[in-house]
Amino acid sequence: MANLDLEFRILEANQSFARRFGWSPVPGTDRNFCEFLHPSVQGKLRNELIRLADGQSPRFADHMVAVGARDSVFVGEVTGIAVRTGAGRVDRILVLVDPDESAGDPQIVSARRKLFSPMHARILEGVAAGESTVQLATKLFLSRGGVEYHVSSLLRKMKVTNRPALISKSYSMGVFAVGQWPPRVRSEFIAE
Known part of the structure; x- marks a missing residue:
């Protein structure tokens, strides 16, 4: 679980999230949650997060492919929830990541690997x-x-x-x- 600001930077995260993604709260090194998503799903999930930040949707749940610590790729479910202030304005986004442990090692390539001429x-x-x-x-x-x-x-x-x-x-x-x-x-x- 992680809290994101409205530009999708990670403000805080629980130990499970930090361990899975190799994230640590170092001051001055803002990490965008979308950086952890595999390129194949990055655009789609970014659009879902934008809809949350703009107040167009209260929540979403979707399939996710992510790049974790040491470039390990895994699949799972991601749920995003818009957290509103007392005035009803979206203040931050709560992201819940549920890795599918039964999926084994997916045959997905990290985008950092250049495959083709x-x-x-x-x-x-x-x-x-x-x-x-x-x-x-x-x-x-x-x-x-x-x-x-x-x-x-x-x-x-x-x-x-x-x-x-x-x-x-x-x-x-x-x-x-x-x-x-x-x-x-x-x-x-x-x-x-």
Whole structure:
């Protein structure tokens, strides 16, 4: 459990929260709660927190993927509650985190790990959008064999056997932002 200000900075937290996220109350080092969320859910949960801070909603409960201490990734439930003053204005936000201990180690990659070259990212986006090998070759100025070479490389890298499994695993790892079309590989996963 943690108390957040209206800009989602952690004001205080209980020992369980602090231990799970490796957070300590050091003066002058404000940590935003959204920093602890995996990129795949960061935007959605930030919007929920904004609705609480603006007084549009009294509470929310949602699925969460978070990056804890030592970059460990875990799943669970998060509940946000708007705490109001006596005058009815939202003063702070209470966040309850309930990790799913039965989930085991999720197959999610921390955004700090660069998985793809820019070319691999563009090919992965094309495959996710349903483009054929010929369409990708034309779009990326490659031969059909060049596209197949890169697709095979991606299959090996992601340890899957076909294109649908490649895309499915990419979504499950948070490589693509949920709810975005056409699919785009998140910049955090692309090597410069």
